Amino acid sequence: MENETNSRLWPTVLVDINNGFEKSQVLFVTTELQLYDLLATHPNGMTANEIASRKELNLEATERILDFVAGIKLIKKDFKSESKTAIYKNLPQIATFLQSSTPNSMVGAIMHASRIKYPLYQHLMTIIKTGNHTEAYKHAFGFDVTLENNIYKSDIYSATFLQFMHQISSITSPGVAKTFDLSSFCEICDLGGGSGALAYALASEYPDATVTVFDLAYAVEEAKKITPDDTQRQRVKFVVGDIFQDEFPPANLYTFARIIHDWEDEKVHQLLQRTFKYLKSGGAVLIAEHLLNETKTGPLETLFLNMNMMVEMSGRERTETEYRQLLEQHGFVDFQCKSVGGHGSFHTMIAKKP
Incomplete structure (x- = not known):
């Protein structure tokens, strides 16, 4: 009976793939909010209330996302001994990649994934059926993409793309x-x-x-x-x-x-x-x-x-x-x-x- 029960469990590898977009979205949002830059200015940590107030966010939602980020080990959650109040801190070995001004920053890559790749991947079925991404660009960004008219020539996307390319190229x-x-x-x-x-x-x-x-x-x-x-x-x-x-x-x-x-x-x-x-x-x-x-x-x-x-x-x-x-x-x-x-x-x- 135990073996039969175990055999009916969903494979972890499939569950992780199925839920992977949730981790990506949390990474996108917290990077966009410059959470890791903010925590870098408070080495002793910040409470959820302080972070929510500074970023003008809903407190309960902020607590949930901070706990999730701590759970996937992008930040650390501690407690003040006297009050048992939760405080959130950067993990130095991770934060160096998630801050905007560090030499090995991934912020450009993350913003590129958030603003360009993710919207396009939502139309992957269309791309597979048609063999090109013309309709995907139209649905994701509202215009036909050509060599002369492409997303990388708009201010926000060109800056995002070039920052991403500069960061990765500087490494290699x-x-x-x-x-x-x-x-x-x-x-x-x-x-x-x-x-x-x-x-x-x-x-x-x-x-x-x-x-x-x-x-x-x-x-x-x-x-x-x-x-x-x-x-x-x-x-x-x-x-x-x-x-x-x-x-x-x-x-x-x-x-x-x-x-x-x-x-x-x-x-x-x-x-x-x-x-x-x-x-x-x-x-x-x-x-x-x-x-x-x-x-x-x-x-x-x-x-x-x-x-x-x-x-x-x-x-x-x-x-x-x-x-x-x-x-x-x-x-x-x-x-x-x-x-x-x-x-x-x-x-x-x-x-x-x-």
């Missing part, structure tokens, strides 16, 4: 810059380089090289708000342009970091054709992307990204073999691929123009 870019010896390249141009995170890493690693970021006007404007110290800023040049339409700045190394996977095959072929055209003979293209294994059953982080590309963008993730074939198709030779140390499935690939 130093490793990308060191994966291969690039000292022979004196002119480097990061195509679609956004905030300049990779460009700054390349400028730091190769001080004799000139480094340029080539991106759309809105991205360059946002990049001005996210800059390192004066020394590095002076060594990276930003040029406004469209990677699909405008002439590339001169370079003997063009780089794409998390760009190729954004686009459908037709656009990818167009980008690589243009790269080969503008690249000087003997120059190279460097691509940094997450890779699928050859059976496309993992790693899990790349499978997540592959889904995200279908839902948010129009591209996909690829295997190493697919990237090799793609570059060779466009005339590149001497393909090499190496993992970026400490960053899971993230890889750097390089190929040369004869």
